Amino acid sequence: MISFAPIIPLALAAVSVAQTYSATYLPSNAPQQSEQGQSGTNQCGSSSNQTSECQNAYINAVDDFCLFAPPAPGANATIGDTERIEVSWCIKDGYGTRLIPNGTITGAYFIQTPDFVQITGAGNLTNINIPQGDEGGELDPHGADGNGNPIGGLVFSSAFGSLAQMHEWTNYMSDTEFCFRACKDGPNAPALCQHIYDVMGCMWNMPGNYNPGTFERCLADSGEPMGVYGTSTFFQGEPTTPSAHPAPNSSSCTTFTSIGNNLAISTGTTTSGVSATTTGASATTGTAATRTSTSSNAAQTGGSNGAGARFSFGWETLIAGVAVIMGMALAL
Numbered sequence: 310m311i312s313f314a315p316i317i318p319l320a321l322a323a324v325s326v327a328q329t330y331s332a333t334y335l336p337s338n339a340p341q342q343s344e345q346g347q348s349g350t351n352q353c354g355s356s357s358n359q360t361s362e363c364q365n366a367y368i369n370a371v372d373d374f375c376l377f378a379p380p381a382p383g384a385n386a387t388i389g390d391t392e393r394i395e396v397s398w399c400i401k402d403g404y405g406t407r408l409i410p411n412g413t414i415t416g417a418y419f420i421q422t423p424d425f426v427q428i429t430g431a432g433n434l435t436n437i438n439i440p441q442g443d444e445g446g447e448l449d450p451h452g453a454d455g456n457g458n459p460i461g462g463l464v465f466s467s468a469f470g471s472l473a474q475m476h477e478w479t480n481y482m483s484d485t486e487f488c489f490r491a492c493k494d495g496p497n498a499p500a501l502c503q504h505i506y507d508v509m510g511c512m513w514n515m516p517g518n519y520n521p522g523t524f525e526r527c528l529a530d531s532g533e534p535m536g537v538y539g540t541s542t543f544f545q546g547e548p549t550t551p552s553a554h555p556a557p558n559s560s561s562c563t564t565f566t567s568i569g570n571n572l573a574i575s576t577g578t579t580t581s582g583v584s585a586t587t588t589g590a591s592a593t594t595g596t597a598a599t600r601t602s603t604s605s606n607a608a609q610t611g612g613s614n615g616a617g618a619r620f621s622f623g624w625e626t627l628i629a630g631v632a633v634i635m636g637m638a639l640a641l
């Protein structure tokens with residue numbers, strides 16, 4: 310019986326961590342930096358700028374979302390190497406972030422569920438500094454030391470009323486694919502925005518549509534929490550990896566012909582800063598068609614062989630190890 314003693318405070322701590330957050334911000338009242346060791350800022354103003362160090366991301370709509378990606382290009386800018394310093398890249402102007410150059414995103418699917426909003430899709434994410442061939446990794450507000458990856462990254466959405474911080478979120482990025490889920494604060498948020506499956510990739514964690522060629526927003530069910538199958542919970546490293554859950558059923562879908570902004574993709578080498586060629590069309594977010602459907606999202610639910618297989622194993626563990634070593638070094 311004594312052997313159970315340490316478990317009780319741990320369990321209680323887990324419950325209280327799930328429900329309480331040290332601070333709640335809006336972009337208008339966020340501090341310069343919300344976490345120690347933060348490379349960028351949460352005071353971003355409203356002028357988008359391609360050297361912005363803003364680390365506030367918004368998940369509002371299929372034509373109004375942001376992704377975390379490296380601040381600078383280079384072979385050493387893999388998501389794994391830069392997870393602590395990613396900056397925010399947005400489709401929409403006005404947040405003081407960088408802009409995702411027009412045409413970078415080739416397909417995007419926004420779903421709004423009772424518990425979260427989510428954007429999934431495909432693109433040439435080398436345009437936002439992810440090195441070609443990078444299998445990518447997972448970003449979340451917890452990180453090895455609780456300060457988040459990126460450190461101090463904040464996520465906001467107005468999908469559930471007025472703009473609010475979403476304390477639980479998870480974002481996978483590779484050079485060709487992205488997925489970002491932001492959960493409404495509440496008891497379901499930690500499980501539905503679970504961040505422990507960092508090597509499993511987008512299609513396992515956020516089964517949904519990743520096809521290029523379409524931009525769509527839908528209402529959807531919340532679906533099942535990643536990794537939880539009835540009463541059993543899968544953990545990475547277990548010998549058998551269960552299939553991804555089916556994509557949550559969706560309805561009231563609206564498709565868009567394109568999403569974008571006026572920022573052209575810059576041409577030339579990534580290091581010499583060759584100037585951009587402007588292609589000059591205006592931002593287009595036109596609604597092409599509305600379909601109402603109760604069928605499930607045309608899903609690529611791909612099991613563990615989806616994008617997940619492309620994720621390298623263990624870098625979060627590695628980072629944790631490095632953090633411990635650094636902590637020891639600091640203590641000396």
Ligand SMILES: *[C@@H]1O[C@H](CO)[C@@H](O)[C@H](O)[C@H]1NC(C)=O
Nearest residue numbers: 356357358359360361362363
């Ligand atoms: C862009 O952002 C950087 C970093 O915050 C800042 O130093 C620079 O002055 C900004 N440039 C413009 C044109 O606003």
Ligand SMILES: *[C@@H]1O[C@H](CO)[C@@H](O)[C@H](O)[C@H]1NC(C)=O
Nearest residue numbers: 381382383384385386390391
């Ligand atoms: C990548 O290498 C360049 C050139 O050596 C350096 O300036 C930059 O800080 C490095 N980036 C990271 C994330 O280590």
Ligand SMILES: *[C@@H]1O[C@H](CO)[C@@H](O)[C@H](O)[C@H]1NC(C)=O
Nearest residue numbers: 433434435436574575576577
């Ligand atoms: C992605 O964009 C880069 C730079 O614009 C280009 O060199 C590369 O060929 C593109 N990759 C794909 C798969 O289209």
Ligand SMILES: *[C@@H]1O[C@H](CO)[C@@H](O)[C@H](O)[C@H]1NC(C)=O
Nearest residue numbers: 530532555557558603604605
């Ligand atoms: C999704 O919708 C189909 C058809 O309406 C239904 O049979 C199925 O049970 C639904 N799935 C979930 C998980 O609700």
Ligand SMILES: *[C@@H]1O[C@H](CO)[C@@H](O)[C@H](O)[C@H]1NC(C)=O
Nearest residue numbers: 411412567569571588589590
């Ligand atoms: C933005 O991209 C869309 C779709 O790719 C295109 O129709 C539009 O002309 C582009 N606008 C600019 C400014 O490049």
